[in-house]
Amino acid sequence: MQVATWNVNSLAVRLPQVLDWLAAHPVDALALQELKLTDDKFPLAAFEEAGYRAAAHGQKTYNGVAILSRAPLRDVVRNITGFDDEQARVISATLDTAEGPLRLVNGYFVNGQEPGSEKFAYKMRWLDALQAQLRAELAAHPRLVLVGDFNVAPEDRDSYDPEGLRETIHHTTAERDHFKALLQMGLTDAFRMFEQPEKSFSWWDYRMLGFQKNRGLRIDHILVSDALKPRVQACTIDRAPRKNKQPSDHAPVVVTLG
DNA sequence: ATGACCAGCAATGCTGGA
Numbered sequence: 001m002q003v004a005t006w007n008v009n010s011l012a013v014r015l016p017q018v019l020d021w022l023a024a025h026p027v028d029a030l031a032l033q034e035l036k037l038t039d040d041k042f043p044l045a046a047f048e049e050a051g052y053r054a055a056a057h058g059q060k061t062y063n064g065v066a067i068l069s070r071a072p073l074r075d076v077v078r079n080i081t082g083f084d085d086e087q088a089r090v091i092s093a094t095l096d097t098a099e100g101p102l103r104l105v106n107g108y109f110v111n112g113q114e115p116g117s118e119k120f121a122y123k124m125r126w127l128d129a130l131q132a133q134l135r136a137e138l139a140a141h142p143r144l145v146l147v148g149d150f151n152v153a154p155e156d157r158d159s160y161d162p163e164g165l166r167e168t169i170h171h172t173t174a175e176r177d178h179f180k181a182l183l184q185m186g187l188t189d190a191f192r193m194f195e196q197p198e199k200s201f202s203w204w205d206y207r208m209l210g211f212q213k214n215r216g217l218r219i220d221h222i223l224v225s226d227a228l229k230p231r232v233q234a235c236t237i238d239r240a241p242r243k244n245k246q247p248s249d250h251a252p253v254v255v256t257l258g
Numbered sequence: 259a260t261g262a263c264c265a266g267c268a269a270t271g272c273t274g275g276a
Contacts, residue, residue, distance in 0.1 A: 009275080010265055034275085036266070061266055062274075111276060119274095151276070170276065205276070206263035217276075249264075249276080 001097055001257050002027040003104065005147035005220055006241075007203075007250035011035040011064070015043055017244055022050050025238070027254060028070050029095055031106035033149045035064030042066065057091040064088050065106050065148070071097045081136075083129035090130070092137065099257075102228075103141030105134065107148035115172050123151075127178040135185060142227040146187055149203075149250065150221050154179045154189065158218035160199065170217055187223035190235035190255045202237050203250045211242050222255045231257045 004027045008014040011032065022030065035042070035058045042056040047068055057078040058064035065088060067073065077092040079085050092105045107130065112123035138144055152175045156162035165171045183189065191200070201216030210216060224232055234256040242251045 013265070034265095111274080113274085113276085203276070208262060210263090219276080246264090 001029075001099065002254055003029045003031070003102075003145055003147065003222065003257065004252050004254040005031040005033070005106070005149075005222060006252040007033040007108070007149040007220060007248060009034050009036075009248040009250065011043065011066075012037055012041070013246065014248055015046060017241060017247070019046060019050055021238075021241055021252065022052070022068075025252075025254070026051070026070075028097065029102075029104060030068040030252075031104065031147045032066045032068070033064070033106070033108035035066060036061060037064060055091060055093050057088045059088040062087065063108055065091045065108050067091055067093050067104055067106055069093070069095045069104075071095045080126075080129045080133045083126070083133075085126070089126070090133075094141065101141070101143060103137060103144040105137060105144065105146045105148075107146070107150070109149060109151040111151050112169050112175070114169055115167065115174070120169070124174060124178075127175075131178070131181055131185070134182065134187075138186060138225060142225060144187075144225040145228065145255070146182070146223040147221065147253075149219060150179065151219055152176065152179045153217045153219055154221075157198070158201070160201065160215040160217065170219060182223060186226045188226075188229050188232075190222045190224050190232050191218070191237070191253065193229075193232055194235060200237055201251075202253055204242060206249050220250055220253050222253055224255070224257075228257060233258045
């Protein structure tokens with residue numbers, strides 16, 4: 001089976017591209033971020049016609065996440081339990097797949113703008129809360145996948161300019177330590193289980209010909225639990241949608257589980 | 259040297275993204 005993640009930067013604008021992509025890549029589940037729309041505007045019928053069930057957690061203008069799944073969804077949890085948050089950034093669900101239940105946690109991690117800022121402090125608090133949530137989720141659901149836009153480039157090789165951008169947003173030691181903490185609780189970065197091309201990125205700035213010059217970051221990730229790790233067969237970034245007219249600035253990431 | 263793009267909201271200029 002295949003699970004994918006994609007920050008679409010407005011589902012209202014990107015819906016046709018998402019449907020086109022699903023037609024070409026009929027993944028079993030797709031996690032979306034940055035819907036930028038309320039749940040009453042979520043295009044459920046269009047996804048159902050494409051063969052997917054869906055659970056969404058949206059808000060006006062900003063953020064918003066959703067899970068699409070061919071298999072039935074249950075036990076949907078919105079946001080982080082016990083963490084009071086105005087922003088719609090997390091949705092979790094159990095997928096009843098043919099291979100058994102799979103817990104999918106989909107996050108649109110806080111950007112954080114600039115180290116030292118109030119938004120960065122919120123990012124750190126949010127990451128602390130997410131860690132606690134994931135410990136509980138992992139204890140309850142050994143077969144777990146954490147996906148989304150992490151807004152963290154975990155290592156130097158995940159950035160087009162690791163020296164020039166050292167300790168700037170997405171590159172700080174504090175953010176990378178949070179990412180490492182996720183790995184230490186028994187999650188594995190599926191992309192790095194395989195040999196990958198150098199300068200593999202999942203996001204490119206709209207400005208400065210970022211994509212054309214491959215000046216990007218790898219900030220969209222798929223982490224698998226220990227129970228699922230032996231089943232991971234491939235993990236790739238699909239750069240093709242970034243070449244579309246009116247593209248999202250992010251590309252989809254896809255994991256194949258045996 | 260600087261800023262350069264895109265989306266939403268709302269009303270033309272701002273916020274936020276990364």
